[in-house]
Amino acid sequence: MKKIYYLSTCSTCADIMKDAGISESTGFELQDIRTQKITSAQIDEMKKMAGSYEVLFSRRALKYKELGLKDKKLTEKDYKNYILEHDTFLKRPVVLIGDKIFIGSEKKNVAALKAAATE
Template identity: 75%
Template sequence: MKKKIYYLATCSTCESIMKELHIDMQNGFELQDIRTQKITPEQIDEMQKLAGSYEALFSRRALKYKELGLTDKKLTEEDYKNFILEHDTFLKRPVVIIGSQIFIGSGKKNIEALRVALNKLG
């Protein structure tokens, strides 16, 4: 079963979630720091298939979102995909894949669902 996390090593939120939930290589997770190991088109497509859309993976909290004036633009799915591939800050982090399940971002409901999924793994 695939167990992978996409995160930023410089992101304190990602680090605290990983520490709290014991997401590390010892627990069989593949770790990908998206700053040092860029997301590939194949990886973003896999995430999109699990999430249902590229928009679900896109972070509107990224500083570049306002910097680039995206608040006033109507973005397409292709736009979301391209922005995530161009700028790692646009990926809502962390993204955790366990088998066919995907957990996106640091929201409380998402982290609780991730915790339940990890507990089921044992």
């Protein structure tokens, strides 16, 4: 399976997809999480691969500060629910290639993604 969860309006996601050669023509299933919401089953699958919902959660989201979440102790259930409620809380892009998962836009992660996407 080759799939990416991303935002089509996000220039960082677009740059990563371009650099890694991720497109429908290279066999990837693309899911724009703004137009096609993440399901509970999909987030559960990501969690199973990543190890926790917290790893998938973005603290950079503007809503994180707006909702005062930085001052709260969040549980795994909270992380999951916030990601399902607001697509902005998913650290993106999330790319699944076989049994590997790549989360976010950190340089080390993007380098590993590029290597895996071209295998």
